[in-house]
Amino acid sequence: MKGLILNPVLLKELKLRFRAFKSFSGLMFYLASLIIFVSGFLLVFTEFSVSGFFRPSDSFxxxxxxxxxxxxxxxxxTPGLTAGAISTEREKQTLNILLTTTQTSSQIIVGKLLSSVAFLILMLIAGxxxxxxxxxxxxxSPWQFVTMFFFYLVTLIAIGSIGIMFSTITKRTIVSMIATYGSMIFLGAITLFFFFIGYSLEMMVTNQNAQNLTxxxxxxxxxxxxxxxxLIATLLSPDIKNGLQEMVGISFPNWIVYLIFYVLITVVCLTIAIRKLRANMKTNR
Incomplete structure (x- = not known):
């Protein structure tokens, strides 16, 4: 396990990423955006007055x-950092050289993923x-804060795994990025659309069959x-969580489903990436 995580690929990627000027310039603009947002938020809620006050509800x-x-x-x-991890090596014609080293496919894939995740974690810590x-x-409460950052970590690892998978199975970085961003649109918007459509259809069927069914x-x-x-809405507001559970008639915590689903995505995507990395190097018999 130690050799899988602490491997030369990860160390090389960390050095290249954290020594690059664009990485720290991106971090600077990220923090500048957050500072502008927080400053504007404080000014609005204090009514642009030095005598204004900020309530705990406003803080929440x-x-x-x-x-x-x-x-x-x-x-x-995350897709921008991971979608070109392998395809960029292929376009630069350095992938074959990397594959002839003593590093296993698992070490290469995990090293590429962890180097991108490390930079994202740095961005979260910097904020x-x-x-x-x-x-x-x-x-x-501190527990809300810790819970939120835990699910940030789970989400970015899963999204990074999706990007690594598409970067491995596609030959072009642009195709990999489009596929990865398409997956993000599906997870962030289309799933919500499916929820409303499915709930409306199920309620329509329920109302036609019987009026008093749960x-x-x-x-x-x-x-x-x-x-x-x-997930964020239900973690931050118990009323939203209870309302959602009453709408669907299920009391099972949604964060458990979220955690299981995204862990499975991570495992499946990394498995596919590891298996497909050397798929074209097998000798013909």
Whole structure:
């Protein structure tokens, strides 16, 4: 396990990524965007006055918006960092050289993934001082904060695995990026659309058959459970979680479904990437 995680591919990728000027310039613009947002939020809620005050409820609202913004950035930035991990090596004609080394397919894939995840984790950690403003004014528990960052980590690893998989099975980086961003659109928007469509159809059928049946929509609930936006909403607001469970007639926690689904995505995508990495190097018999 140690050789799988701490391997030369990971160390090389970390050095190249963290020494590049564009990485730190991207981090600078990321933090500048968050600072502008937080400053504007404080100015609006204090009514642009030095005598204005900031309530704990306003602090919780800022935490909610920051959490949604962070998740959106994770889903937007991760494909750009992982979708070209293998296809770029293929376009530069350095993949064959990499495959002739003593590194296994697992070490190459995991090293590429962890180097991208490490940079994303650095971005999340760099934004922690901005979150400290939330704790300064109150309204948010440390457990909510820890839970939110745990699901950030689960989500970015899963999205990174999807990007690595498409980067391995496609020959062009642009195709890999389109496929990965298409997957993000599916997880972030189309699943929510499926939820509303499925729930409406199931309620229509229920109303036609019997008026007093208890709602039960497991398929619609599944679509809602795997949506990152719905997850954030239910983690931050117990009322939204209870309302969702009453709508579908299921009391099973949605975060468990989310965790299982995204862990399975990670395992399946990495398995496919590892198996397909050397698929064209097998000798013909």
């Amino acid at each position: 609202t800022m935490f909610v918006v920051l959490s949604v913004l962070q998740m959106a950035l994770v889903m937007f930035i 922690l001082p901005l979150y400290s403003i939330v704790f300064l004014f109150g309204g948010v 709602p039960f929509s497991p398929i619609s609930y599944f679509w809602a459970c795997i949506n990152p936006g719905v």
